[in-house]
Amino acid sequence: MQLRYSFRLYPNGPQRSALARAFGCARVVYNDALRTREDARAAGLPFVSSGVLSKALTEAKKTEARSWLGEVSAVVLQQSLRDLDTAYRNFFDGLKGKRPRTGPPRFKSRKDNRQAIRFTANARWSITTGGDLSLPKIGDVRVKWSRALPSVPSTVTVVKDAAGRYFCSFVVETDPATDLTRMPQTQAVVGIDLGLTHFAILSDGRKIDSPKFLRRAEKKLKRAQQSLSRKAKGSKNRDKARIKVARAHGRVADARREFHHQLSTELIRDNQAVAVENLAVKALARTRMAKSVHDAGWSQFVTMLEYKAARYGRAFHRIGRFEPTSQVCCVCGVKDGPKALNVREWTCGACGTVLDRDINAAVNVVKAAGLAVSACRAQVRPVLVPAQRDEAGTRPNAAPSVRSAEGIAVL
Numbered sequence: 001m002q003l004r005y006s007f008r009l010y011p012n013g014p015q016r017s018a019l020a021r022a023f024g025c026a027r028v029v030y031n032d033a034l035r036t037r038e039d040a041r042a043a044g045l046p047f048v049s050s051g052v053l054s055k056a057l058t059e060a061k062k063t064e065a066r067s068w069l070g071e072v073s074a075v076v077l078q079q080s081l082r083d084l085d086t087a088y089r090n091f092f093d094g095l096k097g098k099r100p101r102t103g104p105p106r107f108k109s110r111k112d113n114r115q116a117i118r119f120t121a122n123a124r125w126s127i128t129t130g131g132d133l134s135l136p137k138i139g140d141v142r143v144k145w146s147r148a149l150p151s152v153p154s155t156v157t158v159v160k161d162a163a164g165r166y167f168c169s170f171v172v173e174t175d176p177a178t179d180l181t182r183m184p185q186t187q188a189v190v191g192i193d194l195g196l197t198h199f200a201i202l203s204d205g206r207k208i209d210s211p212k213f214l215r216r217a218e219k220k221l222k223r224a225q226q227s228l229s230r231k232a233k234g235s236k237n238r239d240k241a242r243i244k245v246a247r248a249h250g251r252v253a254d255a256r257r258e259f260h261h262q263l264s265t266e267l268i269r270d271n272q273a274v275a276v277e278n279l280a281v282k283a284l285a286r287t288r289m290a291k292s293v294h295d296a297g298w299s300q301f302v303t304m305l306e307y308k309a310a311r312y313g314r315a316f317h318r319i320g321r322f323e324p325t326s327q328v329c330c331v332c333g334v335k336d337g338p339k340a341l342n343v344r345e346w347t348c349g350a351c352g353t354v355l356d357r358d359i360n361a362a363v364n365v366v367k368a369a370g371l372a373v374s375a376c377r378a379q380v381r382p383v384l385v386p387a388q389r390d391e392a393g394t395r396p397n398a399a400p401s402v403r404s405a406e407g408i409a410v411l
């Protein structure tokens with residue numbers, strides 16, 4: 001399986017300048033190529049091929065106006081052209097219905113939140129014996145290696161985020177055989193209901209809330225945003241406040257990803273099969289629940305569950321939205337119709353069980369996946385278990401848990 005590993009980079013002053021130059025050059029090359037293609041389209045000419053763009057780049061370097069492109073690794077510039085090709089391919093595939101629709105490629109700006117450049121093996125980048133990341137025409141940059149790479153990557157992407165932090169990220173191949181031995185088989189299965197009152201409710205009756213470190217980061221972000229709104233437009237203080245907000249945003253995103261990693265790793269480690277209700281996130285987002293849906297970041301969490309299940313040989317089930325998980329009694333299976341959102345608990349008219357709305361839904365999710373729940377203890381009112389306590393039991397080395405600019409995605 002291919003996984004993305006990201007690590008924090010700490011470039012010094014001259015390296016930051018060199019990186020800024022590289023980001024800028026990559027952006028100019030991208031924008032020049034995009035303009036060439038857009039002009040051709042406006043003139044009714046055929047699509048300009050990558051080969052032609054590549055030759056145009058070589059020619060441009062010889063001109064006075066673009067001579068400074070020579071100060072940057074040629075590979076970075078070529079990769080920028082590749083990125084444009086990918087953006088076009090995604091756009092065309094979207095039009096053909098081969099993938100979700102995306103807009104046409106857009107011009108990049110120095111004000112974009114994320115700046116990135118890529119070095120392939122051709123660029124001769126390397127990891128020095130001292131553990132620095134050696135980048136051509138930039139230098140040996142200090143890296144904080146938060147965990148070991150499972151294999152040697154051939155490509156590195158260097159990213160600067162909105163908060164001004166630098167990261168390097170690698171796509172590496174993991175060994176499926178070692179992955180499987182790291183998580184022994186179990187008999188347990190779990191159904192997960194992603195709720196609005198809690199982050200997640202498990203079919204064993206546990207209700208999981210976001211941990212304290214995440215809530216603290218969110219509070220800080222809110223304070224930073226309030227402070228920003230009080231600053232006069234165009235003032236120096238407003239600029240400072242904006243940077244603070246961006247940093248706080250970054251910390252919230254990191255904390256949330258960390259929480260999702262811990263919880264998904266724990267669930268995958270402890271269960272042989274995991275069932276989750278399919279998120280029609282977009283459908284939900286149209287309602288007034290939108291904010292809470294986005295904040296909870298469920299889709300990031302479900303994506304992690306899915307790839308970790310694949311990596312460690314667990315079954316992963318997605319239950320369709322059409323299953324009325326809150327309308328059916330999880331004990332006797334009698335469907336007694338929809339209930340208003342404020343009804344958190346009711347007694348089943350058929351079997352007399354007192355049902356907790358969320359837990360009932362989680363048990364129904366696991367049943368809908370065709371998995372047997374050992375005991376339906378769920379209807380007994382559960383004790384509220386804070387997520388942190390369980391996280392203390394997770395083994396940080398059991399699965400990827402890393403601060404990253406882009407998160408770990410299955411590629």
Ligand SMILES: [Zn+2]
Nearest residue numbers: 329332348351
């Ligand atoms: Zn019943």
